[in-house]
Amino acid sequence: MKKLIVVLLLIMITVSCSSQKAYSDFDISYSKSGGYAPIYENLLIKGSDVQYSFEGQEKKIKTTFQLSNEEILNLNQVLNENNFRHIAEDHKKIYDRVAIAINVKKGKNSANKTDASMIMPQSKKNWDQVVNAFQNIINKNVKNTQ
Template structure:
């Protein structure tokens, strides 16, 4: 019984730390991710406030970095989302397999929505989707010094 009392604080500590470990990956304002393909890649760019977390795994490389973003950099994303009317972009319903898919999730602002090209984007909205993707990719390239292949 005495050993059990000694283990309880350790178990509580483990539980608390394991719950906080995934917070970086679930609490964000903007998310850009690419994954899949025949030689799978996994790329994530998560933004919360002015903090950004980038990870890339694939092509024999692993990259994990944290960055600070300026208000101007975040405004560029917001402007691209607004100009493209991101919330109104329509996804197609056709299923695609073994394709690298891009997903963008916006949890704040007037363009809050979740969109993915996993089943393509409707042809009428493809240009607007490309503009939003380019804004995220330009920000990623500026933070990673263009070291991640596209």
């Protein structure tokens, strides 16, 4: 009986560890979370594979899809043109608002940026264009599953 419990425990630990791998094994991520009525939106890109999830506003969506080479190139071009790595974040404390975080792990745009404390005025236009590129990917690929 003890061996059965140990085996079940090991299986549960293995499954729980591998389910978290999706949230750490990505090239680019976009997440939006927080607010008075909290929402949680995640877009994880690994190569051309994408995992998307949304929870909030009485909705729960979880889907996967593929990006075309053109879409990947377009996203990288938007990151390049808007100097993603050099977008300046403000560091004032702001609470109870929806914040967006973008994490690029590979390439010359490797950086983590968030508007949780706002974006400096000189970088606001660049930030908005990068956010719009991610939002366009979501709108194009997720609208049919809602």
